[in-house]
Amino acid sequence: MLVHNSDVAEIFNKVADLLEILDENPFRVRAYRNAARTVGSLSQSVAAMVEQAKDFTELPGIGKDLAGKIEEIVRTGNLSQLQDLEDRIPPQLIRLMKIPGLGPKRVKTLYDRLNITSLEDLKKSAEAGEIKNLKGFGEKTEKAILAELGREKKEERIKLNVAEEVANGVVNYLKRVEGVSEVIVAGSFRRKKETVADLDILATCKKGSKVMDAFVEYGNVGKVVAKGETRATIVLRSGIQMDLRVVPEASYGAALHYFTGSKAHNIAVRTLGVKGGLKINEYGVFKGKKRIAGKREEEVFDHVGLSFIEPELREDQGEIEAAQQGKLPKLITLKDIRGDLHAHTKETDGRHTLEQMVEAARNRGYQYVAITDHSKRLSMTHGFDAKRLAKRNEEIDRLNGKLKGFSVLKSIEVDILEDGSLDLPDSILKELDLTVCSVHSKFNLPMKKQMERIIRAMDNPYFNVFAHPSGRLINERPPYDVDMEELIKAAKERGCAMEVNAHPDRLDLADIHCRLARDTGVKLVISTDAHSVNDYDLMRFGVWQARRGWVEKEDVLNTRSADELKKLLKRK
Numbered sequence: 269m270l271v272h273n274s275d276v277a278e279i280f281n282k283v284a285d286l287l288e289i290l291d292e293n294p295f296r297v298r299a300y301r302n303a304a305r306t307v308g309s310l311s312q313s314v315a316a317m318v319e320q321a322k323d324f325t326e327l328p329g330i331g332k333d334l335a336g337k338i339e340e341i342v343r344t345g346n347l348s349q350l351q352d353l354e355d356r357i358p359p360q361l362i363r364l365m366k367i368p369g370l371g372p373k374r375v376k377t378l379y380d381r382l383n384i385t386s387l388e389d390l391k392k393s394a395e396a397g398e399i400k401n402l403k404g405f406g407e408k409t410e411k412a413i414l415a416e417l418g419r420e421k422k423e424e425r426i427k428l429n430v431a432e433e434v435a436n437g438v439v440n441y442l443k444r445v446e447g448v449s450e451v452i453v454a455g456s457f458r459r460k461k462e463t464v465a466d467l468d469i470l471a472t473c474k475k476g477s478k479v480m481d482a483f484v485e486y487g488n489v490g491k492v493v494a495k496g497e498t499r500a501t502i503v504l505r506s507g508i509q510m511d512l513r514v515v516p517e518a519s520y521g522a523a524l525h526y527f528t529g530s531k532a533h534n535i536a537v538r539t540l541g542v543k544g545g546l547k548i549n550e551y552g553v554f555k556g557k558k559r560i561a562g563k564r565e566e567e568v569f570d571h572v573g574l575s576f577i578e579p580e581l582r583e584d585q586g587e588i589e590a591a592q593q594g595k596l597p598k599l600i601t602l603k604d605i606r607g608d609l610h611a612h613t614k615e616t617d618g619r620h621t622l623e624q625m626v627e628a629a630r631n632r633g634y635q636y637v638a639i640t641d642h643s644k645r646l647s648m649t650h651g652f653d654a655k656r657l658a659k660r661n662e663e664i665d666r667l668n669g670k671l672k673g674f675s676v677l678k679s680i681e682v683d684i685l686e687d688g689s690l691d692l693p694d695s696i697l698k699e700l701d702l703t704v705c706s707v708h709s710k711f712n713l714p715m716k717k718q719m720e721r722i723i724r725a726m727d728n729p730y731f732n733v734f735a736h737p738s739g740r741l742i743n744e745r746p747p748y749d750v751d752m753e754e755l756i757k758a759a760k761e762r763g764c765a766m767e768v769n770a771h772p773d774r775l776d777l778a779d780i781h782c783r784l785a786r787d788t789g790v791k792l793v794i795s796t797d798a799h800s801v802n803d804y805d806l807m808r809f810g811v812w813q814a815r816r817g818w819v820e821k822e823d824v825l826n827t828r829s830a831d832e833l834k835k836l837l838k839r840k
């Protein structure tokens with residue numbers, strides 16, 4: 269993933285916060301804050317500067333040490349120093365700082381004076397009226413803290429890509445433990461929800477296996493919450509909670525179904541069982557006291573007269589009825605994808621050249637890739653004007669002349685301007701194979717204005733794909749204010765397609781809107797928005813999202829062959 273200047277600034281600010289809690293030299297603290305400000309206000313991308321081997325020490329307030337750290341963040345997305353600092357401070361204390369009004373200085377005072385290290389401690393002290401007496405706090409602050417704590421904040425959920433990385437790690441680890449046979453992560457992770465709350469792991473093993481001991485000794489364990497014979501709960505240092513349940517082989521399928529959920533789906537299946545005189549739970553399918561099935565998940569569905577329902581569909585949103593009537597969708601798979609229709613190069617904010625991006629797409633067996641660099645409005649990324657794009661088109665013609673069995677599609681990610689016009693003239697858009705059109709500015713327009721803007725853009729005959737249609741960033745930025753149902757209708761009327769942006773930070777369209785688009789007859793495109801050759805790998809997240817929206821191969825344009833696709837996109 270591309271590291272943005274704001275990411276670097278955020279990390280430096282965090283380092284400053286933690287140094288402050290640790291009572292380090294105030295000059296050091298200030299150096300990090302200044303560096304954060306410098307990087308945050310740079311007009312050039314630090315990622316690009318690293319690529320071009322620019323000297324950061326020429327920037328105000330950046331010495332050799334900080335320059336090295338910027339490079340580390342750009343290359344790894346992280347700063348080892350920050351991790352070291354986080355290891356030295358109770359994680360709860362770091363969370364306290366996120367409460368409005370509690371900066372590092374105040375958190376430190378609370379820790380030093382009242383030994384507050386958790387939200388519970390904080391609540392108790394505030395309720396006991398201990399905080400208002402501390403120097404620099406006062407009654408107002410104490411009230412504000414109580415109000416904030418009373419708001420019952422929802423825990424931030426984990427993005428699917430992070431969950432996947434953690435899940436793969438622990439599954440591989442447990443599989444190596446002697447005597448263990450099956451290990452699988454169930455729950456919303458298996459249903460491929462865009463975010464998950466925790467990881468529910470199921471395992472089967474031979475008698476005497478030390479799998480529970482191994483589990484609580486897993487690397488990065490912050491806390492062992494519970495450990496029994498067949499069940500244990502740990503919290504990793506990153507704050508992610510994991511449950512492990514060891515189940516007998518005879519119950520494995522029933523347990524897998526039960527712990528995959530969702531709750532609503534399980535209730536519906538159980539109710540069907542009751543109607544047929546069966547009891548269904550995590551131990552199996554029972555007739556009276558006798559277990560008649562449970563080893564395999566398919567058996568559970570079988571006994572209530574349902575065909576197998578893919579985990580992504582198990583939300584009690586009509587999948588039970590569809591399974592009864594033999595009308596379940598034949599969900600799209602990763603193998604159906606023939607090309608990526610959203611990819612950037614180094615010419616704007618990507619990391620690799622046109623040739624590298626094309627080569628990597630070919631190497632993964634694709635038939636085509638659309639190169640969609642930014643348009644000129646995004647001046648920070650050095651976006652394309654018409655003249656540069658014409659030159660780019662010539663380059664692509666030359667490349668296509670050399671390639672056999674692979675097409676590079678001429679394209680652009682063109683900005684939708686505030687008045688609904690596109691950022692490049694029709695005369696050049698006409699020359700492209702397709703356009704990918706995006707909102708990258710003015711997120712805060714009132715709904716009516718935002719809708720008019722987007723629909724007006726769709727009126728343009730050269731508008732093909734509406735990219736990341738809601739503009740949301742998961743856990744970071746809410747969608748802009750639009751009526752997605754109306755936009756989907758507008759897209760249908762104008763023959764525009766909608767993107768399912770596969771980037772795990774976006775997953776935009778949302779699952780319900782994928783389904784609505786499909787039901788409305790709007791074609792979808794699943795693209796990664798690749799900013800480097802590795803980003804093509806993100807395709808699976810988009811496919812999962814589409815599967816949650818009941819999407820089939822036929823609903824998606826980039827499952828077509830290059831010839832079919834070009835025919836569909838043919839300019840009038």
Ligand SMILES: [Zn+2]
Pocket residue numbers: 681706708735736
């Ligand atoms: Zn974009």
Ligand SMILES: [Zn+2]
Pocket residue numbers: 610612681797
């Ligand atoms: Zn993009």
